[in-house]
Amino acid sequence: MLQEPTAKTLAATPAASAVLALLLTEGPLSRVEMARRLDLSSAAVTKAARPLLDAGYLHELASERTAPGSGRPVSPLAVTAEREYFVGVKVTTDDLVDEIVGVLCDLRAQVRVSVRRPLPDRSPEAVVVELAALVDELLDAGPDYRARTRNLGIAISGDVDRARGLVRLSARFGWRDVPIGQLAAEATGLSVVVENDVKALTVAEHWFGEGVGTDSFALVTVGAGIGCGIVVDGRLLTGGFGVAGEIGHICVDPDGAPCRCGNQGCVETVATTGAILAAARAESGEADMTFGRAVERARAGDEAVKKVFAKAGTAIGLAVAAMVNIAGPERIVVSGEGLDTYDLFEERIWASFAAHAFGAAAQAPVFIRPLPFEEWARGAAAVSLRALFPQVRTHHARALTHRA
Amino acid sequence: MLQEPTAKTLAATPAASAVLALLLTEGPLSRVEMARRLDLSSAAVTKAARPLLDAGYLHELASERTAPGSGRPVSPLAVTAEREYFVGVKVTTDDLVDEIVGVLCDLRAQVRVSVRRPLPDRSPEAVVVELAALVDELLDAGPDYRARTRNLGIAISGDVDRARGLVRLSARFGWRDVPIGQLAAEATGLSVVVENDVKALTVAEHWFGEGVGTDSFALVTVGAGIGCGIVVDGRLLTGGFGVAGEIGHICVDPDGAPCRCGNQGCVETVATTGAILAAARAESGEADMTFGRAVERARAGDEAVKKVFAKAGTAIGLAVAAMVNIAGPERIVVSGEGLDTYDLFEERIWASFAAHAFGAAAQAPVFIRPLPFEEWARGAAAVSLRALFPQVRTHHARALTHRA
Structure with a gap:
């Protein structure tokens, strides 16, 4: 059986990765403009975009004008935002309330739905139970959300070992060496990225703000x-x-x-x-x-x-x-x-x-x-999206010129 | 007439650039070890090293041992340090003395000879005259120095526009928008890189310290x-x-x-x-x-x-x-x-x-x-050497994996 392509598998080559990242953050753009910004040939951009178009991650906009000189129509490419979704959760606590705040975002990191749930206590077990229920609530909020969501980002304050999905120390939750990534993956069936909340928000603002x-x-x-x-x-x-x-x-x-x-x-x-x-x-x-x-x-x-x-x-x-x-x-x-x-x-x-x-x-x-807090949860979703582009340093011209 | 190859022309491809940079800073190393660190195939390393060997920039050391399994001898590659030289000059001033300090370094950034000259005054014209005389003195200090030197680095305190070879502002010299790179290139016939002195020393210590x-x-x-x-x-x-x-x-x-x-x-x-x-x-x-x-x-x-x-x-x-x-x-x-x-x-x-x-x-x-000050002058020489490797981010494994 053929595996349906995902943003992750489609972004596996440097050129496809760069094209998708550029359109995610700065699209719609014409192939010629992308070629210029990525320092690639137009042919390379066209080739890289083809499987993304075929899989429904990109679409062509109606021609706005013709290319100078050639007279050929220019059809900018745009990301099909609703082709895949990403869930982000911010786990938070202050003097008044402990809660988790979750959002479901599209490929452009736009929030489609958001939910808050209070936490009965701060134990990892309680957080995972509420987190799984919150994710369910988000995935049930739209007809195609569950089928098109594979990635979950979790943001929490403290010392986070992102590579291992581990909260090494969160003073505010009293956690030490909690494998929240693995626990959340088991509870939700999604691929999980865990990041410090400030870093997650930084990534979201850098890519989408x-x-x-x-x-x-x-x-x-x-x-x-x-x-x-x-x-x-x-x-x-x-x-x-x-x-x-x-x-x-x-x-x-x-x-x-x-x-x-x-x-x-x-x-x-x-x-x-x-x-x-x-x-x-x-x-x-x-x-x-x-x-x-x-x-x-x-x-x-x-x-x-x-x-x-x-x-x-x-x-x-x-x-x-x-x-x-x-x-x-x-x-x-x-x-x-x-x-x-x-x-x-x-x-x-x-x-x-x-x-x-x-x-x-x-x-x-x-x-x-x-x-x-919804913006912080969006940051967590953005981190799980950003994680699909490990080679892309930044989202514009220099992304590929470092590899030239 | 064939142009004699230089470190600059030989390091023009990403693989050759990475191999030479790695050997400059951490050699001698075997091809197998280099392939591992650069995440390249052994064949790619062998291919990249060939023109560097042919041009005398690298040499093979005597076999120390045989490769495990194959029984073939392992001959580490080493940089032939005296194949090309680089001049570095620190222009300096303090309450006691204004002077220029120059060194001639080999490919491993080892100082071969150093010279100091007092400056009669702080004008760009005076500095260039003394700088040209100092470079001459350095190039005359060894039989092959002049023939094998193409690059000069100049380090000076202040706000330096490296891309344009311009000292935008040096309060200590009273300079504003002085095109010292161009003046020095005309006076010496060398390719010149100008850098802020602290940055130059940082690059030298990062690559060679x-x-x-x-x-x-x-x-x-x-x-x-x-x-x-x-x-x-x-x-x-x-x-x-x-x-x-x-x-x-x-x-x-x-x-x-x-x-x-x-x-x-x-x-x-x-x-x-x-x-x-x-x-x-x-x-x-x-x-x-x-x-x-x-x-x-x-x-x-x-x-x-x-x-x-x-x-x-x-x-x-x-x-x-x-x-x-x-x-x-x-x-x-x-x-x-x-x-x-x-x-x-x-x-x-x-x-x-x-x-x-x-x-x-x-x-x-x-x-x-x-x-x-001789170390600062060495920093200037290292910058002119480092400038030959614009694509190399760092000198070890990750140099090429970013391009993978």
Whole structure:
């Protein structure tokens, strides 16, 4: 029996992989334009696109114009977004609720349906049971979702060994060496990729968000911790010792508060939600103030609480500047874990970034915006999609010229 | 007339380029071992090596043993180091002397001869005249040097546009938009590559020094400024806006002294030779103290001056840790511009690095050692050699697997 082709099998050659990746992220494009961007011959692009067209992953758009000179019609190629789907799940916990958030995305990483489920507890067993039920719910939400879905991405905070599908350490869940990839594969029957949540969101934004068209890109997340994913030359930095993008532990005040890392005055001691809340309680004298209440107070003009948010924004801007001065990304997105409080510190982030960015690095655009948990789940789906293109460094011209 | 082959023409195909680069940096190696590391067939390696052997760039070593199974003798291949030479020049200036330092290196980047010449002034014209005379002196120092040298690398501090051979800005020389590459090519008849001096030294150390065998590597230089070159995935980071590795402007003291960059309390305000000297003068009350005298005083046990060096070491360690936390290099070399004062702060650098490195990043080895100006000139020569291998990302196995 013939196996039906999948995006994975179709993207197995470098040329097909490059063509599909380029159309996924920047299509529709004509064959001539793709040939130019990928530094391939038009014949090579046509050959690579053929099986993708035959299998229904691509389609030709109606001719818009004729090619200059030849008079032949130009029919741009486009990805058939609904040909295959990808599920992404963000496993999350905060002071209020433990839950899993799942989305089903198409080939263009557009969310088709999303679902949230509360977690009864934080044990791996409970998470896998809920995860399997959530995946079922997503796959049942459309007539062809189940038949056309083979890949699941899981995003979770902590130290993740992606190659082994292992959560080595997740302080927030109390997990150590949990083979969540294998457990989830057994429970769902899907191919599973597990990734650190910040890295997953970085990959999604690089391929399908603000990072499109860049070789280097960074995403900073602010919430219970300060995270940062950095893409250099089309690939996510992983660090020689598994550490990279750790901007939360840049020292902003040598005489500052002790940090969980053992140092003093790290960015995390002033800019996490926990640090902001602690400082707001201390400033206001309200020992049982909630984060929501702190936000209200600041928005209502409480100078002491406003100052706490401003201090956090200044520290974040400094950390972003240090990262940009060192790693040199072309664009930066600063986001958070579902919080929508950017009005309280965005001006400070920009001002502090501008003050500390060195020379021309200050030109790097910094986008500040909230990303709800569904976007993080989409990041997990994007990682499972991105994993089908291991050879593609980036999604535009240089993808293939490195192989020239 | 047949053109004699050069390393450049011989390394024109991906396989030949990868074979030569591997042997340059890690040879001698057998064909079988090279095939394994490059993920090529033995036949492909043999085919790629043939023209290099014929042209005298490689030679076979005597058989050491027979191949297991086949009983055929294994003859490792080695680079014939003296087949081609490369000239490197470091253009340098400090409070005491302006000079150019030149070396002639072989294919293994071993220095064969070195020369220094003082500069009568800092004008581009004067530098080119002295540079041409220095290159002549180097090429005349051996019977076959002139015939076998085609490439010259120039290293200089400042903002260098390598692609155009242009020094955009060198504050220390007062140069702006000086086409030193073209001027030097006209004056010497050699192919010229111009590179920022820290980047040049980083490339040399990555290919021929502590960086051999790593995918990611960083070099930090301490002197009149604090510089840093970072290699990620086999390539030097250049930064989306031309800024990368700027660790000198990480803030170590928000209330610190004003920095030339416009901020306060940057690493450079406490750790450059100028900053150390100013602080030592202030601490000791000796307004005309020289840097050499400050070193003497610290070595003789003067607590106040020792403290100045210790503070500098602490700031350098913190900056190195921030860089490692963000970029994640596997190994780090901390060096200087010919100064030999590491005994005065190396312990502080290590202690501060260990305190600020995040988690497993503290395992990254930090080597601290002086590099005389001849090593910087060797860096320039290595850049002109490295430039012959634009497709090679790194010098070991992954060089070709990215193209697989």
